[in-house]
Amino acid sequence: MKNIKIKVARVEHDLSQAELAKKVGVTRQTIGLIEQGKYNPSLQLCLSICKTLGKTLDDLFWEEE
Amino acid sequence: MKNIKIKVARVEHDLSQAELAKKVGVTRQTIGLIEQGKYNPSLQLCLSICKTLGKTLDDLFWEEE
DNA sequence: TCAAAATGTAATATATATATTGCAAAAAGT
DNA sequence: ACTTTTTGCAATATATATATTACATTTTGA
Numbered sequence: 001m002k003n004i005k006i007k008v009a010r011v012e013h014d015l016s017q018a019e020l021a022k023k024v025g026v027t028r029q030t031i032g033l034i035e036q037g038k039y040n041p042s043l044q045l046c047l048s049i050c051k052t053l054g055k056t057l058d059d060l061f062w063e064e065e
Numbered sequence: 066m067k068n069i070k071i072k073v074a075r076v077e078h079d080l081s082q083a084e085l086a087k088k089v090g091v092t093r094q095t096i097g098l099i100e101q102g103k104y105n106p107s108l109q110l111c112l113s114i115c116k117t118l119g120k121t122l123d124d125l126f127w128e129e130e
Numbered sequence: 131t132c133a134a135a136a137t138g139t140a141a142t143a144t145a146t147a148t149a150t151t152g153c154a155a156a157a158a159g160t
Numbered sequence: 161a162c163t164t165t166t167t168g169c170a171a172t173a174t175a176t177a178t179a180t181t182a183c184a185t186t187t188t189g190a
Contacts (some may be wrong), residue, residue, distance in 0.1 A: 016136060027179055032137065042105045042147080042177070043126055057122035061108055081166060092149055098169065107147070107177080136187065142180085150189070157166065 005060050009053040010035075023027045024048045067102040070125050074118040075100075089113045 010020050011033075014062060017035070018028040033039040034049075041049075046061055053060070075085050075096075082100070083093040091110060098104040099114075106114075111126055118125070 018069075018136075028137085028177060029139090030182090032139090033178095036138085039177070040107045042107055043111055044105045045177090046108055047126075047128075057085045057127055061112075062122055063112075083166075093167085094150090094169090095148060097169090098148095099186085104147070110147090133177085133190085134188085136183070137183100139183085142181090144179070145177080147174100147176075150172085151189105153169085153170095155166100155168070157164100159164075 001063070003035055003060070006049065006053070007035050008033075009055055009060065015055060020049070020052065023052045066126070068100055070120075071114065071118070072080070072100050074120055074125060078118060084118065085114070088117045 002029045010017070013020075015023070019031070021028045021031045024045065025048065030039065030041070030045075030051075033046075035042050046057060050057055050060055075082070078085075080088070082096045086093045086096045089096070089110065090113065093111075095104065095106070096114075099106050099110075111122060115122055115125055
C-alpha cells in the first residue's frame, strides 16, 4: 500500500524525491517506489530516511491493520 | 552491531531461533544473522518479527547513537 | 499558455538479502 | 558424562532491492 506518511514528512521538509534521495544516498526512483508502496526497503534505508526526516521507524513505517 | 533486543524478546516468548524463523517464514540462519547484526533485513521481515514478538519497530530496531 | 521541475514508469544491470545444505561448536537437559 | 537441542559458520544458489539510463506524464510557476 502507499506510504503517504513519508511523502508528508518529505514535503514538510520541502524536499523533492530527488533531494531526499540524495541526502539518503539512494536514487530518486527508490524513494518514489517506496512512497508508492511498491518496494520493500531495507532496514538501513528506512533508518536513513527516518533520520533525514526527523521521524522514527514507527512514525513512518508502522501500519496498524 | 548485535541486536540483543530481538534475542531478549524471542527468549521472553520461549522461542528458539528456528521456531521464530518458522513463525516468521524465513530460515534459522536469517534470524541468527539478524541477531548477530550481520544482516540488513527488509522492512517486511522486520514487521513480521515485530508482530510475532508483540513489539514495534522502534522497540526492536531503533538505535540511538 | 509555456517552460521547467517533479514524478511515474520501464528495461537492463548489479549488489545483496535470503535459501539451502551441511557440519562444528556450544548450551541445556537428564 | 552423555545426548539432544541450539547456535555459529561456510559454500553455493536464487530472489529481489537498488542503480542506471531514458522517456513520458503530471505539476508548478512565471
